[in-house]
Amino acid sequence: MPTSTVENYLKQILIVSLETNCPEVPMGKVAQGLSVTSGTATTMFKNLAENGWLHYYPRRGVRLTRKGKALAMNMLRRHRLLETFLVETLGLDWSEIHQEAEELEHAISEKVLEKLDEFLGRPRQDPHGHPIPSRGGVIRRSSTQSLLSCKAGSKVTIESITDQESDFLKFARKKQLFPGQVVSVLSHEKLADAITLQVGGAAPFSLGSRSSEKILVQA
Amino acid sequence: MPTSTVENYLKQILIVSLETNCPEVPMGKVAQGLSVTSGTATTMFKNLAENGWLHYYPRRGVRLTRKGKALAMNMLRRHRLLETFLVETLGLDWSEIHQEAEELEHAISEKVLEKLDEFLGRPRQDPHGHPIPSRGGVIRRSSTQSLLSCKAGSKVTIESITDQESDFLKFARKKQLFPGQVVSVLSHEKLADAITLQVGGAAPFSLGSRSSEKILVQA
DNA sequence: CAATATACTTTGATTACTCAAAGTTCTCAT
DNA sequence: ATGAGAACTTTGAGTAATCAAAGTATATTG
16 A cells, blocks of 8 residues: 555656656656655665566656556546635635645545545536546647747737646636636737737736646647 | 643543543543553553643543643534535435544634535534533533433433444434434333333334443433 | 766665454442 | 542653755756
């Protein structure tokens, strides 16, 4: 039985590999994502490799085994179903659910998870717009296009917000940036590192590249 | 911030002290309840005392401080609200919820707990018939009368089942022994250590003293 | 190609638990 | 009041996870 620390490492590795579209993940990204020192992550990687969760290529990175990926996918499923429950059923705010789910995902059993999935009506995506893996670990491929890659004059639909920071999410909601919303790109100044948007009839506003990268869209 | 181990020790101490109606709890009962060796519990007690959760009287036992009791009550509240949720909302079976709640109670935040309480309609008791402490840590006094103390010919109402063992709970349900049920005591043979009951129109059956002690009733 | 910077690994120590087994104190029945 | 047994404490050792700091390999850049 994996400890919750093991679960966290594997989930983080999966998240990075989904983000970068590359199955091999460097040590540093994982350590940073989990807020541990690089030495700690190295030690843990050797441990995880010994237990068959991943392959460890020193100074190069890690790659999840089938077993490791299955567990990581399951963690993502737990996390996203719990987030959905917290928003849909209990009425918590979009911006405060990440940390809550982060704790609960290690405590919920497979049986309860199944009942919860059923209770929620087997949702396909969480409140951030992220796809929820199926019980078998299959996940819908996310859009590769972010607001940053949109041309001036285009009109796109928000698919998801790939950031868990409460402050950013609060800001996004205030500006009506959430899954399903239609956004007009008024201008895109590559050199100024800024993109100007309009959502619905509200006043136009600008986002820098850091922020617009976090918003995935569909044409 | 207390670890979940600390939470478990304090909750166990509270449970024993409620059961025995005595605020001072001997080491052994706690160690046994938590399935740890007596040495482990002793070490932990010193630690808990140092951190102000309880008073430790060597070779005599422990007594929760105000702070310790507050946390323990809160754990009981979490546990019982979660059990209620698992049965009422998700439809899990009465007999399988204890272990599930045991894990979740350490992971749920105060905020989510509040929302859950509201969602459930602020229930006063859990599926086993145990009172749910209020947010302030107030708890309804449980009945001191068990089936064991009932005379032949009496007719009583079940208040609660004070056992978490899945097998016993399954048996109890099969025999229609659950909170709210009315039971007739047909005979009570002190020497034979047996009590014979009838619930509704079903066939009478007998319980030993171990079992009948676990069923609290109101006249 | 050497110097440096970056990314990673190793080492030694710490914290929060846990157990087994040896040692101590207390109680109570003779 | 004493000696046996129960209940408790102490001791020594182990596991899982962590960090800081020192060490090593690799890439980049002048």
